[in-house]
Amino acid sequence: MDKIIEYMLAEDEGFGDITSNAVVDEGKDVNAYIISKDEGILAGINIIRDLFEEYGVTATFWLNDGVEISKNDLLISFKGNARTILLLERTALNLLMRMSGVASAAGKYVNLVKDCGVRVAGTRKTSPAIGKFDKYALGVGGADTHRFALDDMVLIKDNHIASCGTPLEALLKAKSNVSFSKKIEIEVETLDDAIDCVRHGADIVMLDNMSPNQVSEVLSELERLDIRQNSLIEVSGGITEDTILEYAGLGVDIISIGALTHSSRSLNFSLKIE
Template sequence: MDKILEYMLEEDEGFGDVTSNSVIDELDEVNAYIVSKDEGILAGINVAKELFESRKVRVLFHLSDGCEIKKGDLLMFIHGNARDILLVERTALNLLMRMSGVASAANKYVNLVNGDVIIAGTRKTQPAIGKYDKMALKIGGADTHRFSLDDMLLIKDNHIAVVGSPLDALKKAQKNASFSKKIEIEVETLEDAIACVENKADIVMLDNMDYGKVSDVLDELEKRGIRQNSLIEISGGINEDNIGDYIGLGVDIISIGGLTHSSRSLDFSLKIDK
């Protein structure tokens, strides 16, 4: 089992589940089920299965990641030692609820854009469980963007602050990075966007630009005949109310940090059925 999952269980168990060990006989076996008290997209069911099976609890039935769920739906049915089930319960539910919340938020935005633009997450994930946040994004239909710092080059404002200018940073990256790594650069002005596209950055991110500024950049790229040089990503200030405006501009990617740092967890519950 993943070491992160092992740590989650160890952290919750401490020196032992004193409640269950005090009131439940050691050999008691029960049936139990996880039920949804919410609606959205299910994500993390295989992770929950792995957690229960690590304690030799049998998973007799479960729905599939990516399916739509509603209040009252049976998500998983299990059988095993009562103490073991209750030991795993909170860890499994916490991760399952969070992942389903991230997947549901991602799916909502994916449906809003209807395939006209890529919806992507960011690295604004929960510490230590970023891989599960990314897994949830993918289940919800969004692009994961970078998993870690070694996936691709993403030159951000602090890199530029050290180097001096976006164009200088881009040229250094193109000189020093492996051919196998894409280079993305974050810009905040029309002039920097034009310069980086002219110099063929793989992706140019228009950071925190409003509708008017994004429109100006794209218009200027078309006028100069260089729009095809780079993918154009926008990030910052995009929400359910204004995302439709940006789709019509012709951007390629919309990245939304809120999918992982602010999504509401769905509400699930585990019940014993002795």
């Protein structure tokens, strides 16, 4: 994460902040602060503090990650070199606003199903290079991070199956080639494939792009066959605020939502120098 922030700063600075260097005295110290111009859940404030302090700027927390914030809330204050604060400003704000937006979206969905006993999860549909920041923000918002990277677990998707054969063939091949310490999840699109994969011990079976009626049919059949307890059941694919409660009420274990990271709105924050 530190290397990613270094790249962000280098990309933003280019060959130097010619504006600050032209109009701000080199040794001038100032007080500054970040305020919220939005409502939501704060995420990434400790990362921003560490960034400023690494460059010799003193940072003081006012609110911690995970708290609900409102318009005009004071989030963090700084004291240090004006040129340095201006150099860090946009990168710090972009990251803090993005992470808080992801946390806020996660918190909203988690709150919708808080009484249903289901876990809301993110996906790997994150912005390039900042996936770890998105995943951190998902956790702050109360959602499960799902996989951080491809080595976390086996997740057999449609393209793996297309390259291998049937879902069951892919599952059995994975079970024979992967350490027992790694969980195996497989994506299925039909009732028969769901039954086969649950029956043969997939840790998680993802019902992909199924309607609530189709999911209900799968769960009922697994119960009838007395194999429902064999696997966790995850649903995914186009689930929105309007439909999540319908899926959660069916008795699934996990609802994964790519929109938490690929479509969340950044919150609006502002850095001001006194």
